[in-house]
Amino acid sequence: MNRTRVVVIGAGIIGAACARELAVAGFDVLVLDRAGAAAATTSHGEGNILVSDKGPGPELELAQLSRQLWPEVLAAVRENSDDPAGGAEVVAGVEWDPKGGIVVATTAEGAEGLRRFADTQRAAGVRAEAMDSDALTAAEPFLTERRTAAVYYPDDAQVQPAGAATALLADALRAGARLRTGREVRGAVVRGGRLTALRTADGPVAADVFVNAAGPWSGEVARRLGVPLDIRPRRGEVLVTTPLPPTVFHKVYDADYVGAVGSGAGDLQTSAVVESTRAGSVLLGSSRRRVGFDDRLRPEVLSAIAAKALRLFPSLAGVHVMRAYGGFRPYVPDHLPVIGADPRLPGLWHATGHEGAGIGLSVGTARLVREMLMGSQTSIDASPFRVDRPAALGTDTDAPDVSEEES
Template sequence: MDRTRVVMMGAGIIGAACARELAVAGFDVLVLDRAGAAAASTSHGEGNILVSDKGPGPELELAQLSRRLWPETLAAIAGRTSSQELATVEWDPKGGIVVATTAEGAEALLPFAAAQRAAGVRAEPMDSDALTEAEPFLTERRTAAVHYPDDAQVQPAGAATALLADALRAGARLRTGCEVLGAVTRGGRLTAVRTADGPVEADVFVNAAGPWSGDVARRLGVQLVIRPRRGEVLVTTPQPPTVFHKVYDADYVGAVGSGAGDLQTSAVVESTRAGTILLGSSRRRVGFDDRLRPEVLAAIAAKALKLFPSLAGVHAMRAYGGFRPYVPDHLPVIGPDPRLAGLWHATGHEGAGIGLSVGTARLVRELLTGGRTEIDAGPFRVDRPAVLGTDTPGVTEEES
């Protein structure tokens, strides 16, 4: 019996996770990327796997599914590869702490955490003594804090590479330097994508191109409202143990959920296994302008110092930025496109793609096989107002 042929358009962590899930399940998978594996958004993030920043609803359900699947996925990969290869993932279930430094912040944080607990999230209020013990270098100006034991971190490029390598071991193939240029359709169905090296045929095509998903969709003849939203990160020189959890201020949740296009910053501070400290975060809509702005980096540093004043004398070693796939209603786009048979999407995760990748892959596989999904996939459907546009370019039909 012939296996279903799937072309995964994008080799970032979403594409890698989906490729692995499908290849392990027996699909014939080919991954295409115009650049290289994990070369764009994936390698320009912090590697967060969070439940702490999501209120009750579909995205939290996807985050909870993903958080459960991450250890299971890594354990399965560990059975098929060397410990040295898996070590590049840098899986660290260190937990997160959200801190309010104002009365207003506390008034927002504590009810938010209570609602999360009602949805099954472990969100544990901390008194001042417990907070000092957990993070001794944290500012003394704090009004509330909540511990999230299930927050975790990975090295994002390492995690994507491990997922993709496992997909290749399961029979998937990878073609880099291969850009999707257009569509070939037959009878209203997408049958191939055009590339500079000729058409690539398949039964199913999954658009996992992250911030560029809207452009890929247009080339294939449909409108998809995915826009780039830029974020920057400062990296310090290696330090003695200073930050022991992922720590961020309560304003971060509001910045994540905002649709504003102007600059927003909030303090996000965490260490890496190499001893460096990552300082974030910023969010701004500037198209694909990839210039680092000193004023943005200065704003990030100022917010971080409010949480950790002891960092004032620490040197920044480098800075980097990247684009996240932004959807106006802040929900990923996962599933088949009803306007063009054969086209699927797995995109729109904005800054949460690392954490949500393995859950997204599970949903894609369950939807493709027609089985029961572990969570309701309806809220992520393509045909919702925030995702669909009115400008739909035509597609050239290729007759049989």
């Protein structure tokens, strides 16, 4: 019996998760990436798996599904390994840490907004626990005393993003998937109105189904395939301190973070996001700005990030920053991912547009892709992520490199 051939475009966390889900389900999977596995957006993130920053709606439902799946997927990765010790080593590299998150307000207005937001989340099934001052001090002894409210989210977690993508991809390869790097999509081969192959410098790559999981470059990939998609890069930066004694015990961010995530503004936005890693370094974020693919680090952006982090953790003053990095996130104007079949070009599917939440949402996205490809009932309603909604459709009219071939 011939297996359905699937080409996944992109070997970041979304592509790796989709490849794994499909390969384990029995599809014949090939992953293509123009560079290397987890080499771009995935390796330039913090590894957040959050429910705390999402209000009621489809993205929160996807986050809740993903949060449920992450421990199950990691357990399966370990069990699937022919070498249990090797599987354990791969999972250890993921650095799964369900440490919980704390959102802190430092003004009366921020406290009121945080309480209202948490109330709406509880109604949607999110565990959100109000913390009094004593509980907050016990949880984060180095946190500023200038706080007006705090909410604890026990289901927030963190992974090492490149390690997580590597683990998912390794499990996909174990299940029979193949990986080809250095393969850039140049255009499409269309036969009878259906996408049948990708044009690359090394020749056409044929399949039955193609999944566009190219992150911030998904819009350009879609354009080259002849179907505009409004995916834009949105840049963020992170500061990394030298290793410290235990200082930050949860993911801690100020109440402004939720507003920054949900904003569509193109100019610089920053909010304090502070968390430690297992190596002892502290990650300081976050920023959001739309600057195209300009990858230059801006001192004023890094300075703004540091200043807001110090408002939450004054004890970090004088701590050395050993490096800074930035990356691009796939932004959609309505802040929802694009997941599913493209009705304009049969054979093409998309799994993109997660912006800064791709690590957390990856396994849930992959589950939806597999369920829809197999014609199964989806774990959650996937219609809000449909490709043909107005916010996801682009307006680029440049002629793409598409060849129509007769069957």
